[in-house]
Amino acid sequence: MPADLHFTKGQGTGNDFVLFTDPEGEVDLDPSQVAAICDRHFGVGADGLLRAVRSANIDAGAASLAEDPAAEWFMDYRNADGSIAEMCGNGIRVFARYLLDNGLATLEPGETLAIGTRSGVRDVQRNTLGFQADLGRWRLEGGEPLVRAKNLQVARPGLGINLGNPHVVVALADDAELDEADLSYIPHLEPSPVDGANVEFVVPSDPLVRDGVGHIRMRVHERGSGETLSCGTGAAAAALATRHWAGAGAPNQWRVTVPGGVVGVRMFPTEDGEHVALSGPAELVYEGDLSLA
């Protein structure tokens, strides 16, 4: 384990990450080290940490290489509290930007960059919003957990949606209720999903659909990171839930406004079922060195 770590700070719609390259898989940080780096007062500060490790050099990468040998790089994602998550939609765009800007991969317009994750290989392309990531197949979870945020008077039914990582989406009445929701603590879910869940609070725009595109606003409390300015897989879950609630004729193209900006969500058929894609910006903000001592 090295004494110092060269890192880059990046963000996608305000969801921010510490990134570093560990090609050989030698820098396996423990949860307390990750939490210390992500601490906003005593560390660099971030919603999560992304380690770029060659798929061949991390146990979880074997499945990625079996799925697609082109997935040379694996996104080892950690939440701010040090816990492992299967997937990160904003993170994978920032990860792609990081690989490209550091000469670790190339991606011409029209080409696809395959990236290994714990929820399978994810394909990233450039597009007008920055990058688009195919988040793969999604599924509805059974049951409707009741969700209560701190200052919501009445518990609301949530819709469980799995995008590789778990989400519960809750519809609120209007913008005022969304703005006033206190997401500073973990929303109470009943029953509580075994692996926890990211909880998205969503309000449809009025009108919901403009020029064939659905519009919603969302705030999120992320498992392992607390309230963040954006969650990419959460935005996809929120669009999927709203389409589900809207019923027949609802669009397959969505704009999701989050506190940190706007992301695009698109549902499309494939041979192995419907996939959902997430589009949005990805920027690298600064670089530095930190001590692991």
Ligand SMILES: N[C@@H](CCC[C@H](N)C(=O)O)C(=O)O
């Ligand atoms: N911010 C991410 C999701 C990160 C993982 C999540 N907190 C979890 O535990 O599943 C995104 O943009 O998707």
